[in-house]
Structures are given as C-alpha cells and as structure tokens.
Amino acid sequence: MGQLKCGCQVRAEAKREAVTAELQKLVDDRLISQIFSTPLGRGFSRRVFASSDWPDYVLKMPLNSDGSNAREWNNWTICKDGSLSKWLAPCVAYCPDQDLLLMGKTKPIPRHFWPQFIPAFFGDDHKGNFGFFRGIFVCHDYSELDLTGFGWRQAPWRGRRDGLSKRWRVEMHQPKIEVYETYFDNYARAVRESGIA
Structure with a gap:
C-alpha cells in the first residue's frame, strides 16, 4: 500500500x-x-x-x-x-x-548566529557553504556529503577559546543526539525571533 x-x-x-x-x-x-x-x-x-x-x-x-x-x-x-x-x-x-x-536562495549568517556544532556528514564545511533559508541554518553546497557519517562535531569555525578540550576535538565525540536536537531547535527559534532571516 x-x-x-x-x-x-x-x-x-x-x-x-x-x-x-x-x-x-x-x-x-x-x-x-x-x-x-x-x-x-x-x-x-x-x-x-x-x-x-x-x-x-x-x-x-x-x-x-x-x-x-x-x-x-x-x-x-x-x-x-x-x-x-x-x-x-x-x-x-x-x-x-x-x-x-x-x-x-539562502541569506548570509551574522557572526553571532554561527552554531557551535554541526552534523558530522558535512564534507566541505567552510563558512561559505552555509546560510539561512527561511530562518533555518542550512548548507547550500552539499555535493560532498558523507551519508555514512552520523553524529555531531564541533564546527570548524569554532576555535579553542570556546572551552572544549583538545581530546574532544581530536576524537569524534558523539554527544547524546537529543541534547543537540534541542540545541538546534532553540537556535532556530532564536534566529526566527531575531527577525534577521
């Protein structure tokens, strides 16, 4: 059926x-x-x-x-x-x-709205490949997706100053998925409420 x-x-x-x-x-x-x-x-x-x-x-x-x-x-x-x-x-x-x-078409993302974590399946993950589409953080250049990868990783535009340990960055730490789903839902809501997208 x-x-x-x-x-x-x-x-x-x-x-x-x-x-x-x-x-x-x-x-x-x-x-x-x-x-x-x-x-x-x-x-x-x-x-x-x-x-x-x-x-x-x-x-x-x-x-x-x-x-x-x-x-x-x-x-x-x-x-x-x-x-x-x-x-x-x-x-x-x-x-x-x-x-x-x-x-x-996506819109540019202001610096203070860049997320700290992104899904691990993004291949070519520099800042120029992301934008806002209808108020949501999205990738607009994803010909290099790795659909076998799953989990979360620190975004490459986040430096050491964000307090994460070197061990966290070296190993592919897999935090609990529901924690980061909530993180991104809250992030998307904050972006929409700000009126920039």
Missing part, C-alpha cells in the same frame, strides 16, 4: 514539478542565461547566479564536468523526505542536459 500524503506534500510536489517544467522550458528556449544573469559567486566547479524574476532561487552552472550539480541533486533526492533535509537548502529542479541546478 502506498504512503498517504497530506495536502501540503501534494501541493509542494505540484509546485516543484511546475518549477521544474518552467526551468526546462527556459533551458530549451535558451533563455536561462538571460533570466539568471546576476552573478552571486564562483567556486571551484560552479558559478551561481540570481534573478530578479525568480528572487527566491539561485541557478548553479558548472565550470567543468566534475558532476557537482548531479551529486548535489542526488544527495537532495536521497535526503529530502528524511530528517536530514532540515540541514540542506532545497534543490528545486535539475536539468541533466545542461547540468543546471535550481536551488532555494
């Missing part, structure tokens, strides 16, 4: 399919580069563009053929229905012909 879906899930899937179809039409009509023409950034393997017509999205275009967009799309499709999705900026559409990825 199939899984029952609530009205919100059905509407979200319909919207995702409509956006995917719209993106595919833009690619087919070769209009995508005209619409997403504002450069936001450039990494090792991709360029990211924004659009005034689609302000809630960014378009990731490959610089080489390393498959980062395809890996990121695959990671999203694996994680989107589980508890890991709350850590990831949502991928909305992927066009394999052009290797183009449409993703939800």
Whole structure:
C-alpha cells in the first residue's frame, strides 16, 4: 500500500514539478542565461547566479564536468523526505542536459548566529557553504556529503577559546543526539525571533 500524503506534500510536489517544467522550458528556449544573469559567486566547479524574476532561487552552472550539480541533486533526492533535509537548502529542479541546478536562495549568517556544532556528514564545511533559508541554518553546497557519517562535531569555525578540550576535538565525540536536537531547535527559534532571516 502506498504512503498517504497530506495536502501540503501534494501541493509542494505540484509546485516543484511546475518549477521544474518552467526551468526546462527556459533551458530549451535558451533563455536561462538571460533570466539568471546576476552573478552571486564562483567556486571551484560552479558559478551561481540570481534573478530578479525568480528572487527566491539561485541557478548553479558548472565550470567543468566534475558532476557537482548531479551529486548535489542526488544527495537532495536521497535526503529530502528524511530528517536530514532540515540541514540542506532545497534543490528545486535539475536539468541533466545542461547540468543546471535550481536551488532555494539562502541569506548570509551574522557572526553571532554561527552554531557551535554541526552534523558530522558535512564534507566541505567552510563558512561559505552555509546560510539561512527561511530562518533555518542550512548548507547550500552539499555535493560532498558523507551519508555514512552520523553524529555531531564541533564546527570548524569554532576555535579553542570556546572551552572544549583538545581530546574532544581530536576524537569524534558523539554527544547524546537529543541534547543537540534541542540545541538546534532553540537556535532556530532564536534566529526566527531575531527577525534577521
């Protein structure tokens, strides 16, 4: 028997399919580069563009053929229905012909809102790969996820001054998961209440 879906899930899937179809039409009509023409950034393997017509999205275009967009799309499709999705900026559409990825746009994170701990499955975990999406701390560059890793670790942007011992940092300490779930729920609530995201 199939899984029952609530009205919100059905509407979200319909919207995702409509956006995917719209993106595919833009690619087919070769209009995508005209619409997403504002450069936001450039990494090792991709360029990211924004659009005034689609302000809630960014378009990731490959610089080489390393498959980062395809890996990121695959990671999203694996994680989107589980508890890991709350850590990831949502991928909305992927066009394999052009290797183009449409993703939800994140906002920069003020320094005092950077969390102390992050999930251990993040591979490329420098500050530039994270942002706020609808008031939640998420990763927006996750083509390097290690889905075999589980637990929590100290965020790489936290230094020794935070009081954690060297032994804690050297060993992959696995604190009780429910303690840190509560920590991140409180963190997300504080961010939303601050009004910055």
